[in-house]
Each structure stands twice: as C-alpha cells, then as structure tokens.
Amino acid sequence: MPSDIILHVVEQMDTETRENFLATNNGIRRLIESYEHSISKNRATTFTLPPLGNVLSSSASERRLLRKNTFAMVREIELRDNRIDRLIRECPRIFCLSAPPWLPCLTVQQQARLWLILKRALYQCDRIADIAANISDPQIPPEYYHAITDRVYEWPSALSSITEAEFEFNPLTRPNARPKQIEYIESLPLEDIAGIFILVNMLGYGLTCICSDTGYERKTIIEECVLRHGTWFVWSRLRGDQSMQELAGCIISAGMAELKQWETGAIYGPPGLKMRLTRRFNELAGGATSDEVILNIEKLLEKLVVGDDKPPAGWESDCDDEE
Known part of the structure; x- marks a missing residue:
C-alpha cells in the first residue's frame, strides 16, 4: 500500500x-x-476545538505538559472528549438539560442543542486551562504538588505566609497563567461567552448542591475552578477515584482560601476568571442599567439555546449519536 x-x-x-x-x-x-507531527495535527482538527498549543495531561493528579502535535496530545484530547460526553450523559443531576439555570424548560431538540453548547464550552475551558502549559516555566516542579498534601494552599493563614515561588507555582490556582487566561476569555465571541456562562452556572449550582456547604462563596469558587482547570476538575469531582475526588476538594479549598485573602487585600494577585467572564458578558450584552443588562443576558441565553433549533454557524452537532 x-x-x-x-x-x-x-x-x-x-x-x-x-x-x-x-x-x-x-x-x-x-x-x-x-510523521507524528502532521498525523497528530490533522487528527486534532477532527475534534470540537483543536488545542492552540501544548496541553496539560488529565489522567492523573499531577498534570504533565504534553507537547503540541504529538501522539500524547492526541491521546489526551481523546480522553477529554470521551469524558465530556460521559459527564453530560451520566450526570443528569448536574447537567440538567431539561430545565437549566436561566432558561425555560427545553424540548428534546433544544436539549440536543444545549448538549452541543455545553460540550463546546468545556472544550473552551480546557483551552483556558491549557494556557498554563504555554507560558514561561510551564512545568510545575514536583515539590509544589507535595505542598498540596501539606495543605499549604488551603488555609488563609498559610497562604499569607507562602513564598513568591510557592504562590506563582501553585498548581491549584496557577496565578502566573491568569493574565493570559483573562486575555483569551476577553477575545471570545458572544456565543462562546454565553455558552461558558451557562456551563459554569450549571456546574456551580449542581456541584454546590452535593456539597455540605451550599454558600454563595463555594458556588463562586466551583465556577472559578471549572474555568481554571476545565474537564480535569469536573471529572475529578464527579467521576474520579477517591484520590482524584480528594484533589478536587483541595482545589476548591485552595480557591476559597485565595478568595478570602484576595478580598481582604492580604495577598496581591490577578482577578478571578469568573469575574472577568461575567464582566465581559455584561459588556457584550449591553444596557444602560443593571436591570437592562440582566434582561439582555436572559434574552441572549434563551436565543442561543432555544433559537430556531439550529446550531450557530460553524458548530456541528455530534451529540445525536450519544442519546
């Protein structure tokens, strides 16, 4: 041949x-x-959103850097794609397609459309997370993962006394990647911003409801974690083994500690991704008053999901085979 x-x-x-x-x-x-490079590059284009560069592994608790256009990268995308479909299909209490937040009850066709929107949004969150694999010093030294088990990142009192290196290399929050992540979010078109907004709110409500602490702060941090870590975090929390679920809990606790210290001015750092996502959505939605902005957002979300039952231009539905 x-x-x-x-x-x-x-x-x-x-x-x-x-x-x-x-x-x-x-x-x-x-x-x-x-021909690994060209094969991998072409294979990546068959997925919902190909990676923009290097990616982070998600098969274990310690995320490794995987170079772009390699067979290892392809294996990672396949893993994520499979997990995304399984999460939406197997976790109906979390991914409530029939009556999602901010939206009316949906028909079967509209639920299929929402499936596509959520899948694309999770891919976008993975792109946001992968930005950490494309900055200077992207590989986190092992000792900073060891700090997780020592609970260095989980208590505000400990967080206020960590070194600059411990803060920059924090694998649970990745503050050194935040500026580029914010830049990427602000570059997205309205439909992607709206889709991610639906996703993080759905996961925020759903994951908060299965926690003992159902406060607003926890919902905010869960939404932040979805944006920072993508499918890896969601899978760890909902379908991971005991060690991965414990890690997801550490990620949430670290986010809570960072939020409390940031809000009180005890530590300096870039703003959260959910904050920037919401601000960008408000800007794109427009409105002279806060009530007008909220009304415009509701209309935009309903139009995106309910619409005319046709996916946005360039979006191809691959969820029909999953149902």
Missing part, C-alpha cells in the same frame, strides 16, 4: 487502533512515527 494512503488512513484512527496497527509491521511503525 502506498505510504500516502497509509498516512491518510492513520489520521482517522484513534490512539488504540493506531497503536495496534503499529504493532503489525516495523516498517509501518517507522513510517508513522516519522
């Missing part, structure tokens, strides 16, 4: 199929491995 045909076929394969194919012939293995 000609090499160009082999390479074209391999681009359509998932990781498991490709690895099985590699095992059949050493010549094929050498050919495919020599």
